[in-house]
Amino acid sequence: MPYKACIFDLDGTLADTLQSIACFGNGTLNAFGYPSIDPEEYKLLVGNGADMLIRRMLARVGAGLSEAEIKNFRAEYDRRYESRPMHLVTAYPGLQGLLSKLKSNGVKLGVLSNKPDNMTRAIVSKLYGNTPGAVRGQLPGVPAKPDPTAALAMARELGVSPGDVLYIGDSGVDMDTAKNAGMDSCGVLWGFRTEGELLEHGAKYLAGDAAALENIIDKR
Incomplete structure (x- = not known):
């Protein structure tokens, strides 16, 4: 039987946000007097939520900030991101059509991200409208992925x-989130991390494009 539901990550899965994150991250670094980071390096900085992203960015440039200063840095990053959440953001090829087709075929759809909830909702709404039936980003008091709490709730x-x-x-x-929640996992090869990382973390399937992902879902 095909899967009854699909839960998608956002950054690097449904949305190409790399240049956007790098733009706002580097803008914030520059505002605090620090150098920019190569956008490609952000592929390894993201994934565990905005707080961890900020700390990794600051470590990368050798910034020794106090907790109060880190809080101010995060506030400035959030201000910049929230002012233009769709800046340099695009959907990956074929995914808008795939999600619409899945929904029309009765597959239930969700989006679960470690990106802050308001930004997750803004980007999903702009790119995919109301096609996903459930959308959640990082919320206070809810453990971030790979903890399974949010995935199980969805x-x-x-x-x-x-x-x-x-x-x-x-x-x-993402692969650890699936494993921890008792869900099957599919790693997409168009995102921020490598095939090797996905396999190392137990990906059951790998998909190189939207057509391959559709086949995995249909031919379970």
């Missing part, structure tokens, strides 16, 4: 058991 919201869900993402964090 499965309940969608009305499906974890064993009927395919969790789709581009990183080891």
Whole structure:
């Protein structure tokens, strides 16, 4: 039987946000007197939420900030990001059509990200409208992925058991999230991390494009 539901990661999976994150990250670094980081390096800095991203950025440039200063840095990063959440953001090829087709075929859809909830909702709404039935980003008091809490809550919201869900993402964090939640995992090869990382973290499937992902979902 095909999967009853698919839960997607956002950054590097549904949305190409690399240049956007680098733009706002480097803008914030420059505002605090620090040099920019090569956008390609952000592929390894993201994935565990904005707080961890900020700390990795600051470590990368050798900044020794106090906790209060880090809080101010994060506030400035958030201000910049929230002012233009769609700046340099695009959907990956074929995914808008795929999600629409899945929904029309009765597959329930969710998006679960470690990006802050308001930014997750803004980007998903702009790129995919109301096609996903559940959308969640990082919320206070809810553990970030790979903790399974949010993934399991989303499965309940969608009305499906974890064993009927395919969790789709581009990183080891996503593959671990699926494993921890008792869901099958599919690693996408168009995102921020490598095939090797996905396999190392137990990806059940790998998809090189939207057509390959559709085949995995249909031919379970």
